[in-house]
Amino acid sequence: xxxxxxxxxxxxxxxxxxxxxxxxxxxxxxxxxxxxxxxxxxxxxxxxxxxxxxxxxxxxxxxxxxxxxxxxxxxxxxxxxxxxxxxxxxxxxxxxxxxxxxxxxxxxxxxxxxxxxxxxxxxxxxxxxxxxxxxxxxxxxxxxxxxxxxxxxxxxxxxxxxxxxxxxxxxxxxxxxxxxxxxxxxxxxxxxxxxxxxxxxxxxxxxxxxxxxxxxxxxxxxxxxxxxxxxxxxxxxxxxxxxxxxxxxxxxxxxxxxxxxxxxxxxxxxxxxxxxxxxxxxxxxxxxxxxxxxxxxxxxxxxxxxxxxxxxxxxxxxxxxxxxxxxxxxxxxxxxxxxxxxxxxxxxxxxxxxxxxxxxxxxxxxxxxxxxxxxxxxxxxxxxxxxxxxxxxxxxxxxxxxxxxxxxxxxxxxx
Amino acid sequence: xxxxxxxxxxxxxxxxxxxxxxxxxxxxxxxxxxxxxxxxxxxxxxxxxxxxxxxxxxxxxxxxxxxxxxxxxxxxxxxxxxxxxxxxxxxxxxxxxxxxxxxxxxxxxxxxxxxxxxxxxxxxxxxxxxxxxxxxxxxxxxxxxxxxxxxxxxxxxxxxxxxxxxxxxxxxxxxxx
Numbered sequence: 001x002x003x004x005x006x007x008x009x010x011x012x013x014x015x016x017x018x019x020x021x022x023x024x025x026x027x028x029x030x031x032x033x034x035x036x037x038x039x040x041x042x043x044x045x046x047x048x049x050x051x052x053x054x055x056x057x058x059x060x061x062x063x064x065x066x067x068x069x070x071x072x073x074x075x076x077x078x079x080x081x082x083x084x085x086x087x088x089x090x091x092x093x094x095x096x097x098x099x100x101x102x103x104x105x106x107x108x109x110x111x112x113x114x115x116x117x118x119x120x121x122x123x124x125x126x127x128x129x130x131x132x133x134x135x136x137x138x139x140x141x142x143x144x145x146x147x148x149x150x151x152x153x154x155x156x157x158x159x160x161x162x163x164x165x166x167x168x169x170x171x172x173x174x175x176x177x178x179x180x181x182x183x184x185x186x187x188x189x190x191x192x193x194x195x196x197x198x199x200x201x202x203x204x205x206x207x208x209x210x211x212x213x214x215x216x217x218x219x220x221x222x223x224x225x226x227x228x229x230x231x232x233x234x235x236x237x238x239x240x241x242x243x244x245x246x247x248x249x250x251x252x253x254x255x256x257x258x259x260x261x262x263x264x265x266x267x268x269x270x271x272x273x274x275x276x277x278x279x280x281x282x283x284x285x286x287x288x289x290x291x292x293x294x295x296x297x298x299x300x301x302x303x304x305x306x307x308x309x310x311x312x313x314x315x316x317x318x319x320x321x322x323x324x325x326x327x328x329x330x331x332x333x334x335x336x337x338x339x340x341x342x343x344x345x346x347x348x349x350x351x352x353x354x355x356x357x358x359x360x361x362x363x364x365x366x367x368x369x370x371x372x373x374x375x376x377x378x379x380x381x382x383x384x385x386x387x388x389x390x391x392x393x394x395x396x397x398x399x400x401x402x403x404x405x406x407x408x409x410x411x412x413x414x415x
Numbered sequence: 416x417x418x419x420x421x422x423x424x425x426x427x428x429x430x431x432x433x434x435x436x437x438x439x440x441x442x443x444x445x446x447x448x449x450x451x452x453x454x455x456x457x458x459x460x461x462x463x464x465x466x467x468x469x470x471x472x473x474x475x476x477x478x479x480x481x482x483x484x485x486x487x488x489x490x491x492x493x494x495x496x497x498x499x500x501x502x503x504x505x506x507x508x509x510x511x512x513x514x515x516x517x518x519x520x521x522x523x524x525x526x527x528x529x530x531x532x533x534x535x536x537x538x539x540x541x542x543x544x545x546x547x548x549x550x551x552x553x554x555x556x557x558x559x560x561x562x563x564x565x566x567x568x569x570x571x572x573x574x575x576x577x578x579x580x581x582x583x584x585x586x587x588x589x590x591x592x
Contacts, residue, residue: 071439071445
C-alpha cells in the first residue's frame with residue numbers, strides 16, 4: 001500500500017502523518033544509532049531541566065537557610081514561606097534588560113556566560129545517578145570532570161576581561177590564581193580514591209564501594225582517618241573551586257563590586273548564577289561518588305539478612321532504653337503503647353530505607369553536601385587572598401601529598 | 416609544631432562557628448517579624464513621634480531651646496490671659512528623637528507617642544502643626560498675605576517652601592534651612 005499516491009496535488013497533514021508512521025519504524029530499526037542519539041538527547045535535556053529546577057530550589061533554600069541562621073524570616077510573601085519565589089525569580093531575571101557596556105569586547109562579553117554554563121553542565125554527563133542512569137560511562141570519567149569543569153575558568157576569565165572593568169579584571173586574575181592553585185589538592189585527593197579503585201570511571205568507583213557491610217565499604221571510612229582527611233581536603237578545595245564563600249574572592253562584593261559579573265544583567269547574569277549552583281552540585285556529586293558511595297543506599301548491613309535484623313533490633317533496644325530514660329523523668333511509667341508505636345516506626349524506617357531508589361540516595365547525599373556548603377557560607381568570613389594561597393599551597397597540598405603517600409603504602413601492603 | 420597547631424585550631428574554630436550557626440538555625444526563634452501583618456509590642460517609654468498639646472502649652476519655648484537640631488518652631492501672640500500659641504510646628508524630618516524637649520517641658524505639654532510610621536509623600540507633611548492658629552480677626556489679613564511672600568520665593572526655586580499659613584511679620588526667623 002502506498003498512501004502517498006492517494007493525494008498527489010496537495011498532501012494534507014493526515015497523509016504526511018501516514019507516511020511517517022508507515023516508514024518510521026523500519027527506518028529507525030535500521031538506524032539504531034539515531035534512536036540512541038535521540039534518546040540520549042532527551043535524557044540530557046531531562047538532566048538539564050532537572051539541574052535548572054535544582055538551582056531554583058537551591059536558591060530558595062539558601063535564602064531560607066541563611067535567614068534562619070541569622071534569625072531572620074527570609075522570603076515569606078510569595079506562596080507558603082515564599083516557595084513560589086523559586087518560579088518568580090527566573091521570570092524576573094528573564095524579563096530584565098540585557099545590557100552590554102559600550103567599551104566592552106562585545107562578542108566575548110556575550111559569549112562568556114554560555115561558556116561557563118556549557119562547561120559546568122557538560123560535567124553532568126559522567127555523573128552516575130544510579131546503576132543504569134548515567135549518560136556516558138567514560139573510562140576517564142573523573143578526569144573528564146576535572147578537565148571539562150576547568151572550562152568554567154575560561155568563561156570567567158573571558159567575562160572578566162571582556163567587561164573592560166577594572167574590578168571585573170581583578171576578579172578574573174584572582175579566579176585564575178585561585179582555580180589553578182586549588183585544582184592541585186582536588187586532583188591529589190581524587191588520585192587517592194583512584195589508587196584504591198584502579199579506575200577513573202565514576203560508575204566503577206561507585207561499584208567498588210558496594211559491599212555487604214553497607215556504609216563501611218565507603219571510601220570515606222577506608223583506612224581511618226586517611227580517607228577522611230582526603231575527603232576534607234577535597235571538600236575544602238572543591239569549595240574554593242566553585243567560588244563559594246568563604247573562598248569567594250573572585251566576587252568579593254565588599255572589594256570588587258561583584259567581580260566578573262559586575263557588568264552583566266538579566267539572563268546572562270543568571271547564567272553565571274546557574275553555573276555557580278550547578279558547580280556546587282558537581283562538587284557535591286563528585287564528593288558523593290568518590291567518598292560517600294555514590295548511589296549506594298545508606299545501610300550498615302545487607303538487607304533482610306540476620307545482620308540486618310540484629311542491627312535494627314539493637315536500634316529498637318536503644319530506642320526503648322532512651323524512651324525509658326525519658327519516661328522515668330517526664331512521663332508516668334508503663335507507656336507500653338508508645339513502645340509498640342516506636343518499634344513499628346523503626347521497622348517502617350528500616351523497610352523504607354530499602355525501597356528508596358538509588359537515584360534518590362545519590363541526590364540526598366549530594367544535597368546534604370550542598371547543605372554543608374551553605375552552612376559554611378553563612379558561618380565563615382572571607383579570608384584575604386594571601387591567606388587563601390597559604391591555605392592552598394602550604395596546608396592543603398602538603399597534606400594531600402602526605403595522604404597520597406600513605407594511601408600508596410597502605411595499598412601496597414594491605415590491599 | 417605551630418603549623419600543626421594552627422591547622423587543628425582552624426578546624427576547631429570552624430566547627431565551633433558551624434555549631435553556633437546550626438544552633439541558630441534549629442533552636443533560636445526568629446527575631447524579625449512580618450512587619451505590616453505583625454508588629455512588635457513597643458516598650459512603654461518608646462520615643463516615637465512627638466505630640467504637643469497647645470492648650471497646655473504656655474509658649475515658654477523651653478522645648479525649642481532644648482532641641483539640639485532646632486526642629487521646633489513656636490510663635491505666640493497676645494499678652495496676659497490672651498497669650499496663646501499661634502504656631503507650634505515640629506519638623507519630624509529633622510527631629511532626632513532625643514526626647515530632650517519632653518524633659519524640658521514643665522507643663523507636660525509635649526510628649527512622645529508610640530507612633531513611628533511617619534512615611535508621607537510630601538515633605539511638608541513632616542511638619543506637625545499643633546498651633547491654635549491666629550485669632551479670628553487676623554484671618555482675613557493672613558489670607559491677603561500669601562501672594563506677597565509667594566512672589567520672592569518663586570525666584571529661589573528648589574528651596575523648601577515656607578508653610579503658607581505662616582503669619583507674616585511676626586516670624587522670628589527661626590526657619591532658615
